[in-house]
Amino acid sequence: MLKQIGTPRSRIDGVDKVTGRAAYAADRRPDGQLYAFAVRSPVAAGTITAIDIGEALAVPGVVAVYTHENAAELLDWRPSPEVMAMSGEALGRTALAAVEPLPPPPYWPLGGPEIVFAGQWIAVVAAASLEAARQATLLIRPQVRQAGSSVHPVPASDVFLEPGFFFAAEMQVRRGDWPEHPGAALAETFRTPMHLHHPMEPSATVAVWGGDTVTVHDSTQGAMAARDYIAASLEVPPDTVRVDAAYVGGGFGGKNQMWPHQALAAHIARHLGRPVRLQLTRADMAVASGHRSETEQAIELASDGEGRLQGLRHVSYVPTSMRGHFFEPCGLNTLLLYDTPALEVTHHVARKAIASPTPFRAPGETPGSFAVECALDELAFQLGINPLELRRRNFAARDPHHHRDWSSNHLLACYAQGAAAFGWPADLPEPRTMRDGDVLVGYGMATTAYPAPALPATVRLRLSGEGPLVVETSATDIGTGMRTILAQTVADQFGHPVEDITVRLGDSSLPAAPTAGRSKSTASLLPAAAKACEVLRETLSRLALDNDLPAASNRSPMAVLQAAGLAELTAEGTSTGMAETRKDRSYYSFGAHFVEVRIDERLGRLRVSRVVSALDCGKIINPTTATSQIRGGIIFGLGMALMEAAEFHPTRHRVIGDNLADYAVPVHADIPPIDVIFIDSPDPDLNQFGARGLGEIGVPGLAAAVANAAFNATGQRFRDLPITPARIVSV
Structure with missing residues (x-):
């Protein structure tokens, strides 16, 4: 008889974390440790013609300075094909190679004089103290022959790549014929800005050699992947490298890929014969551990008079880096969440002078769901149909893209239970008709879905x-x-x-x-x-x-x-x-978000006053930790909807808001009551517990639900995120 599974239980490591006994990567302090800090390029494109490190080397406590002129010789620092095959840089090259027969050489910091994005590491200082390392970085003066650059995709004029298979899905999908005379049609464009991971713990690597073996204390989501990557870079057997990531203070995808700094610390430690701590600053995190790129998404819908979809077109324009691999696959959920005879999902990728994007909690599904779920809300109001009812009418009883049955799908139960708990009205009030004094009140909802691998x-x-x-x-x-x-x-x-x-x-x-x-x-x-x-x-x-x-x-x-x-x-x-698992099944989790907002148009202030989310994630092993994960995802969605946006300087193209003073994220005072409902129905086809992962399903759809609620409150559509006070006042 089960006694623990399904029982709420506090985290067994909670006491260690709140008392400081849990040791993270940067907490390690081996004897004789050196501190390594990076110097970032001030320009987005060009060539380093000279780099003066003399003053930096003269700083007391500085042991070494590495640049593209000496790193390969001193550190044996070069990107072999084996190394790049294990790094994030190779993740999507097969897809891009479909239209790019000669992909660009991989980005490798200190690997050459060429600069391909603002913030690129052009030097690394190793010193006996943190203060000396920081001082030395300020004294390194590169001379750069600057070149032109651009950072934003321009659909009307850019040359776009059209990748093939990526993230377990085809990126260019067209099926069926678009209806000639739909009962209703909609065509709108939606935009999301660049987002930064900003986990509580910035990435850090501490490398300690002992004879022919090295221990690397690293903030990574994958200890085995980091070990293999570091070993390949050092050209040593994997069993001579040990990666310790006992505690990781958040990742969200930024610590999912392999990044050069993880190996660089070990190379420097080997060269100097001393332990090395390479700590990324908050500003480094914006350019050296990935981000979610901006997106522009064109959505077209066609339906009959009853709101049943006859056609859905989802066209995404997204950037990747000049030498990168990853792009935001916005159409993943569009492929299979709603059943429609005519479907077009395409992705167009432009190479830009930006740091490499990387997976960011629910990559693809999150920005893609914002566009599609907002468009469905617009169609519902155009037809005079309750947005919840519109989604019910377009429920996909089986996976329409792969032509398979779902292993388990209780989305309709999510709609029903979430709506009941929220008090979703059968007749949704018209926009601008709900008030609490001078404050406008609005309701919005959206669907979420995420794979269950x-x-x-x-x-x-x-x-x-x-x-x-x-x-x-x-x-x-x-x-x-x-x-x-x-x-x-x-x-x-x-x-x-x-x-x-x-x-x-x-x-x-x-x-x-x-x-x-x-x-x-x-x-x-x-x-x-x-x-x-x-x-x-x-x-x-x-x-x-x-x-x-x-x-x-x-x-x-x-x-x-x-x-x-x-x-x-x-x-x-x-x-x-x-x-x-059965190969004739599709394994997914599903859910629905219901949101209430309150808007003071005089101040441009939007407050989310409550959230109800109903999720079908299979068997819930621990309701306490599961609820925490969903609430965390919802808070991500609140930040996406209302606050988060990193921007580029209009001429220098460096990231603006690369710190927590300028990049706003939700804090406790921003968070409303959040009611999480689990259907808690096991998925027996997946494993003996019927349990699916749920770390990301709370994010997709939440920003759309907020935007839809803002429309219901004000009568104005918000198709660009975030919904700032200036946008509320301007409409």
Whole structure:
């Protein structure tokens, strides 16, 4: 009988985090540590003709300065094909190569004199103190022959790439014929700005060599991927590199890819023979660990008079870097969320003088859902149909893109339960008709959906006569509560007190597990933990029989170990990811957001006063941590809707708002009551628990729900984000 799974439980690592016992990468202080800081390019395009490092080297405490003129020789710093194949730079090259037979050379900091974006690292200083390193960076004076640059895609004039297969989907999809005489039609353009990850913990790497091996304390979402990447860059066997990411203070995708600084710290430490801490500043985070790019999306809808879609066209214009790979795949949910006979989803990518974009919590689905869900709301009001009813009429009973049944789909239940809890009216009041004194009140809603993947993973159990039962895997916990749900799973599957379980994560010397991201960790790791429990039970039973112990109900694991003369017993279990799932099924999670806003037009002030979100994410392992994850995603959506926007300087093209003073994110005072409802219906086709990942599904659709509510309050449409006071007043 299950006692832990499905039970609300606080995080087992919570006390360590709030008391400071949890050690993050930058908390490491090995003896003799050097501090490394980067110098960023002041221009967006050009060539370094000279770089003077003399004054920097003269600063007391400075040990070395590396530039493109000496890094390859001193550090053996060069981007081999093997290294680039493991880095984020290679993620989408196959897709872009479909229309770009000769892709540009990969970006590699300190790899040459060419500058391809403002903020590019052009020098790195290593010094005995943080202050000396910072002072030296201010004394490095590059001479640059500047070239022209542009950072924003221009649909009317740019030359665009048209990538093929990317992020597990075709990027250019056309099916069916557009209706000649639709009952209703809509064509609008939606825009979202550049977003910065800004996790609480900036990225940091501390590299410590011991003989021929190196330990790298790193803030990464993937310890195994970082190990392989660093080893390839150093040209050493992977088993000589250990990556420790025991605690990671948020990632959101910025720590999902491999970045050059992770290997660079190890190269510098090897060259100088001392530990090196390479810490990214907040400004570095904007250019050296990715971002979500701006998007421009043209949406066309055609329907019959009853609101049933006859055609949907979603055209996205997005940038990538001059030497990059990743672009925002906005049309992912459009491919399959609503059933329509005519569908066109295309992506057009322009190379620009920007740092490389990278996955950002729910990449593609988040900006794409803003455009589509706002357009559907506009169609509903055009037809005089309740926006919720319009979505019900276009519910896809099976995956219309892949022509497969859903493994499980309770979206209609999400609509019903969310609407009931919110009090969504059957007859939505007309815009500008709901008031609370001088404040306008508005209701809005939107659909969310996100894939439910799983990858192979291995979990090891260590049982000893002394101490707790230890659970080990290289998977990272980036704030999701993975330690807690692993302990709960093992407690139930092995019949062991959860209080007597210790979970070790984020170390590449532990059994292999996938990088945390794309909402796959729960579905990947829990089956592996269950198999490890099965193996451990079988081993104990065999040992008991060999030692003539009584029946299982009358013996303890410790008694078996003692009888067998063993101090410790280990067992490993490996999951197969999606290999055992049915190939005629599509695995997704679904949900619906309902939002109330209050707007004071005189001040241009919009406050979200309450949010109700109903989600179908399979079986909920821990309602406490699951609710926390959804609320976190909703808060991301609130920031997207109302605050967050990074911009480029109009002529120099450096990122403006590359710090938390100028880049606004929601704080506690901005957050309304958030009611999270889980359908909690297991998806048995996915794994034995029926559990799906849910780290990202709270984000898509939320910004659209806010924008739709703002329309219901004011009668004005907001198609460009964020919805700032200036935009409210200007309309």
